[in-house]
Amino acid sequence: MGFPDRIERSVHIDQPLERVWAAITTAEGLGSWFGNSAEVDLRVGGTAKLAWEGGDAAEWRIERLEPQTTFGYTWPIHGLPDSDPRRTYVEFTLTPNDTGTTVTVVETGFAQLEPDDHRKAFDGNTDGWAKELAKLVTYLHG
Secondary structure: OOOOOEEEEEEEEOOOHHHHHHHHHOHHHHHHHOOOEEEEOOOOOOEEEEEOOOOOEEEEEEEEEEOOOEEEEEEEOOOOOOOOOOEEEEEEEEEEEOOEEEEEEEEEOHHHOOHHHHHHHHHHHHHHHHHHHHHHHHHHHO
C-alpha cells in the first residue's frame, strides 16, 4: 500500500462568495490570514509570494484559476531544501449556498516523497490546513 497522497478539508463560512474569493486570491487577503504579507500576480502562470514574521517565505505558481470558483497552485514541500524541484498542488474550491460559502482545500503530491519526508510533510500539512482554515474563518468574521 502506498503513502496517503491527499489532504482534504472543508469549512463553511457565513460570508458571500465574493468576499471569500478575495480572501484567498488577493495580496490583502492572503497577507491577513495566511501570511504576514503577500504579493499576488493573479493569472495562470503568475506567482503569489508570502512572507511570515521570522523570515519564512514561500512562492506559489498559479496553475488553475476559475474566478470565484477554483484557485489552484503548486508550492514547495515544507521540510525540503528550497532547491528541491518537487512541489505539491493545492486547490481551493468555493461553493456558494443560501447561508454563505463552503471552502474546500485539497493538497496532493505527497506520494512522491520518501517515508521520512512524507511523514513530516503530510502530517505537518494535515495539521496546518486545519489551523489555516480556522484563521481564514476568523479573518472573514473579524
